[in-house]
Amino acid sequence: MATSGWTLTENASLLALNTFHVQAQAAQLLEIQDSATLPDALALPSVAEGPLLVLGSGSNVLLAGDVQGTVLVFANQGIDILEHRADYTVVRAAAGVNWHKLVLWSLQHGLSGLENLALIPGTVGASPIQNIGAYGVQVGEFIQTVEAWDRDAGQWVRLDTEQCAFGYRDSVFKQQPERYLITAVELRLPLLHALRMDYAGIAEELQAQGIDTPSAVDVANAVIAIRRRKLPDPDVLGNAGSFFKNPILGVDQVEVLLQSFPELPVYPAEREDQRKVSAAWMIEHCGWKGFREGDAGVAPSHALVLVNHGNASGAELLALARRISASVLETFSVAIEPEPRLIGAQW
Numbered sequence: 394m395a396t397s398g399w400t401l402t403e404n405a406s407l408l409a410l411n412t413f414h415v416q417a418q419a420a421q422l423l424e425i426q427d428s429a430t431l432p433d434a435l436a437l438p439s440v441a442e443g444p445l446l447v448l449g450s451g452s453n454v455l456l457a458g459d460v461q462g463t464v465l466v467f468a469n470q471g472i473d474i475l476e477h478r479a480d481y482t483v484v485r486a487a488a489g490v491n492w493h494k495l496v497l498w499s500l501q502h503g504l505s506g507l508e509n510l511a512l513i514p515g516t517v518g519a520s521p522i523q524n525i526g527a528y529g530v531q532v533g534e535f536i537q538t539v540e541a542w543d544r545d546a547g548q549w550v551r552l553d554t555e556q557c558a559f560g561y562r563d564s565v566f567k568q569q570p571e572r573y574l575i576t577a578v579e580l581r582l583p584l585l586h587a588l589r590m591d592y593a594g595i596a597e598e599l600q601a602q603g604i605d606t607p608s609a610v611d612v613a614n615a616v617i618a619i620r621r622r623k624l625p626d627p628d629v630l631g632n633a634g635s636f637f638k639n640p641i642l643g644v645d646q647v648e649v650l651l652q653s654f655p656e657l658p659v660y661p662a663e664r665e666d667q668r669k670v671s672a673a674w675m676i677e678h679c680g681w682k683g684f685r686e687g688d689a690g691v692a693p694s695h696a697l698v699l700v701n702h703g704n705a706s707g708a709e710l711l712a713l714a715r716r717i718s719a720s721v722l723e724t725f726s727v728a729i730e731p732e733p734r735l736i737g738a739q740w
Contacts, residue, residue, distance in 0.1 A: 398426055401421060403420070410464070411455075412632060412633055413632060415456050420460065439463070444463070445465055450491075453522075454733050458736070460736060467516065481583045484499065486580070487576070488516060489516055496511045504583070505583055519575075529589045529591070531561075539557055540578070542573070588609060590615075637673075639669045643667055650670070650727070656674075657671065676691070679724055707738075714731060717729075
């Protein structure tokens with residue numbers, strides 16, 4: 394079934410809609426090309442009467458089983474400048490826009506802020522949910538407004554930064570996953586921005602490239618080079634990027650850990666009495682880096698990345714993740730949690 398604004402397909406495969414490339418089926422797939430038609434599509438009896446799951450490009454989910462009800466995908470496109478000031482520009486991007494495409498677009502237009510978030514897989518609409526972040530930057534720092542359909546109120550809403558309740562890999566959209574359907578994001582991007590180069594080897598990469606006075610484009614290129622070197626391409630090897638979040642611990646607990654594991658990398662956290670510790674280092678210390686059992690494994694280049702070597706099921710990948718988490722807990726007395734959303738299972 395199709396209209397000019399949406400398409401509905403029954404018994405749809407989700408293989409091409411998740412970057413782990415695990416096989417799963419949806420009772421029906423609803424693709425939205427025009428967000429203005431979303432309320433009408435949601436009112437269809439077959440959609441309204443069952444559960445609804447929103448997928449971006451499936452880059453931050455693990456499908457542990459088939460999906461009952463409707464899977465909703467935003468295919469709306471468009472990047473527009475809403476406001477242009479002397480020191481910043483407000484940009485509106487539709488939910489279906491590829492995230493990396495938006496980063497490149499912003500750099501081409503002389504804007505900065507998003508350079509550290511280059512090459513993160515996924516869509517613009519998915520970016521606020523996890524408050525995506527990399528190399529010391531989180532997207533919530535630059536989001537001014539999120540446009541969404543509020544399913545509880547049955548109306549369009551515009552949520553400002555405070556209403557989005559951004560935290561480390563967290564937001565109101567993650568806390569209330571059934572309520573908001575994000576259709577567009579507005580970002581306030583500076584023309585001049587203090588570049589962040591003190592995280593995870595960016596300065597070293599720029600130095601290796603012989604760049605002494607880097608621009609935002611240079612930082613983005615350095616990030617792209619690092620990510621391509623460390624993280625497997627999901628088009629080649631199924632994965633969802635970093636599978637585990639870096640734990641946030643109290644300063645006292647970190648000091649105790651460092652007494653036994655002095656090489657454990659520790660980073661600042663949002664609160665002064667907390668620190669962020671490296672989940673990748675702990676996982677590698679436990680011997681999981683490069684592990685493979687059947688087609689489920691851990692990337693040899695990065696211990697945080699679970700990979701599908703071919704035909705691993707979502708359940709098999711989840712079982713491996715649980716074994717890794719239990720190993721870290723036993724060794725360090727630290728609980729690590731998955732970053733991707735688990736569909737069809739609980740952690």
